[in-house]
Amino acid sequence: MCGVRRSKTTTEPDPTHHERCAAPADRLFAERRQLVDFAFDERVAAVFPDMIRRSVPGYETVVPLTGLIAARHLPAGGRCYDLGCSLGAATHAVLRAVGDRPCEVLAVDDSAAMLSRARALANQDGADARVRWIRADIRDLGLAGADAVILNYTLQFLPPTDRLPLLRKLRAALTDTGVLVLAEKLAAPAVFEELHLDFKRANGYSELEIAQKRSALENVMRVDSEQTHLERLADAGFAEVRVWFRCLNWGAFVAWPKCPPG
Ligand code: GEK
Numbered sequence: 174m175c176g177v178r179r180s181k182t183t184t185e186p187d188p189t190h191h192e193r194c195a196a197p198a199d200r201l202f203a204e205r206r207q208l209v210d211f212a213f214d215e216r217v218a219a220v221f222p223d224m225i226r227r228s229v230p231g232y233e234t235v236v237p238l239t240g241l242i243a244a245r246h247l248p249a250g251g252r253c254y255d256l257g258c259s260l261g262a263a264t265h266a267v268l269r270a271v272g273d274r275p276c277e278v279l280a281v282d283d284s285a286a287m288l289s290r291a292r293a294l295a296n297q298d299g300a301d302a303r304v305r306w307i308r309a310d311i312r313d314l315g316l317a318g319a320d321a322v323i324l325n326y327t328l329q330f331l332p333p334t335d336r337l338p339l340l341r342k343l344r345a346a347l348t349d350t351g352v353l354v355l356a357e358k359l360a361a362p363a364v365f366e367e368l369h370l371d372f373k374r375a376n377g378y379s380e381l382e383i384a385q386k387r388s389a390l391e392n393v394m395r396v397d398s399e400q401t402h403l404e405r406l407a408d409a410g411f412a413e414v415r416v417w418f419r420c421l422n423w424g425a426f427v428a429w430p431k432c433p434p435g
Contacts, residue, residue, distance in 0.1 A: 199224040202385040211389040213259075213284035221260055221287070225326075227376035228386075229358075230369065231420035235325065238418070239354050240266025242427060243321035246352040247276050251320035254346075255280045256311045257327025261291040261304075267321070268301055281307045281314060312339055316346035325356040325425075329394050336397075340409035344430055353411065353428040360398040361422035368421050402426055 199220040211217075217224065225232055243253050244267060255264045258280035267278055282288050285308060292306050307314075311327070312335055322343050328336055343353055373383055397405075399416065403426070406414040411428035418425040 196222040202382040215286040218286035240270035244270035252277045253321040255323045283310045319346045344410040349431040356425035365422040
């Protein structure tokens with residue numbers, strides 16, 4: 174890989190961020206309720222760490238590895254964007270992976286509830302001056318000079334027609350030695366969909382919770398296949414795209430604007 178740096182680190186989840194995020198259990202869909210579209214509001218933000226850990230197979234592996242990938246591309250003084258940062262898990266993974274190296278992490282989310290919790294969590298032991306928490310719609314955000322862009326589990330919430338324009342914007346904002354990390358739920362064979370439901374059941378979600386959440390997400394989260402992602406990233410101008418993680422119907426991609434991996 175060209176223009177990359179090594180960092181001394183581990184693939185364990187960040188213990189401090191992990192502990193700080195000791196969130197109440199997600200019971201949002203446990204009682205029968207009137208169907209409304211899923212929103213990243215205060216109720217979701219309050220249980221988010223528990224919700225995402227019990228719902229997304231591989232999340233606890235993808236987050237620290239995302240930090241390692243980003244850190245390899247961040248020179249001293251480099252800039253990383255965490256788009257759809259929620260409570261800042263990937264941002265903390267990047268900081269952990271870069272150690273003391275100076276850098277700038279711009280953590281962006283359009284949910285006021287998520288961002289205020291992210292800020293509060295980050296400030297618990299004193300804010301890291303390298304992070305800026307920004308409330309914005311990532312489609313309207315001006316980006317430049319990006320050495321790493323993280324877009325984990327967020328593209329799937331944009332209207333499909335907005336996805337390619339966003340990826341083109343990210344490609345244009347990345348330096349030649351930069352990297353995009355993209356994680357998503359994927360359209361996949363029925364057997365993986367079924368196994369994903371088994372994963373949720375094994376993590377304590379009831380049939381009612383699973384069914385109600387699925388209905389709430391129906392108009393909000395639309396997933397693409399692995400092939401669609403690969404083709405769209407190429408269309409957006411990335412020279413090299415690889416799948417670096419797959420677990421059932423979830424996956425993560427790495428895309429390089431110019432320099433193919435070594
Ligand atoms: C993690 N990356 O923990 N602009 C800005 N933010 C948005 C937009 C938008 N247009 N649309 C959605 N979001 C995180 C997890 S969660 C994934 C990401 C999930 C934000 C939204 O507010 C939410 O915080 C995040 O994207 C998606 O690794 O909950 O499945």
